[in-house]
Amino acid sequence: MKYFVDGQFTDQEGIKISIDDRGYYFGDGVYEVIKVYNGELYTAEEHFNRLVESAEKVKMVLPYSKDELIDVANELVKANTIETGHIYIQVTRGVSPRAHQFPEIPVTPVVTAYAIENPRPLKNIDEGVKVKIVEDVRWLRCDIKSLNLLGNVMAKQEAYESGCAEALFVRDGIVMEGSSSNVFGIKDGTVYTHPATNLILNGITRRVVIQLCEELKIPFVEKEFTPIEALGMDEFFLTSTTAEITPIISIEGHTIGTGKPGVLTKKLQEAFAHQIPVPVKAN
Helix, strand or coil, X not given: CCEEECCEEECHHHCCCCCCEHHHHHCCEEEEEEEEEXXXXXXXXXXXXXXXXXXXXXXXXXXXXXXXHHHHHHHHHHHCCCCCEEEEEEEECCECCCCCCCCCCCCCCEEEEEEEECCCCHHHHHHCEEEEEEECCCCCCCCCCECCCHHHHHHHHHHHHCCCCEEEEEECCEEEEECCCEEEEEECCEEEECCCCCCCCCXXXXXXXXXXXXXXXXXXXXXXXXXXXXXXXXXXXXXXXXXXXXXXXXXXXXXXXXXXCCHHHHHHHHHHHHCCCCCCCCC
């Protein structure tokens, strides 16, 4: 398996990460996950644009251009012969003795990346998943795709221990997003989701869903809603790079709709599947 580490393509034995890397000390960095279908990067421009935006928001200058990073991702796909999988890429502020403030002497950000096979989650897509409501105690800059994910990790574990696939974050009585996904409710034929503020991540698949709603002429509204309103939705689904469009059939043990993926959710899934570079087939 080939990796990209600090400017070089290498195997695992060649990877060397300093203990003084600020990503290790502080989670001082940003990252992206880019899906690969049929050996091709999916929505690469959007993902790497967001990586640049996240870096700018934490006052970090990337050591490579967007096009150079896309070239790195494509080379990893080729070197690892990835058919259906994803690229993980992260950038930390760099190596410097531990101190909370930024390094006084400029350091070069450290870029690492890898590519792995990861099949489409067709079982979840076809059957739907259960989610658990968890209080959102994260910081106020969830729009930055940073390495600071402990709050997300704790929420995901709480959901997992309850037999659920995802945690549904609620902050001040409002449904926000999942621990690693965006969430959508459908009521009377209209799709609802939380507005893209600093309190959620504006997911790339979230943006694709908005575009698909426009193309399919499905009413779409960015509007806050409460957990009670969520339980009353006719359909519910989550989205992410790796989860695609996954129906939610139960929230806190409360059945959503009929307890099966709904008509509009299936319509969006079909539209999504037809615009990715991969034939629709079972695992």
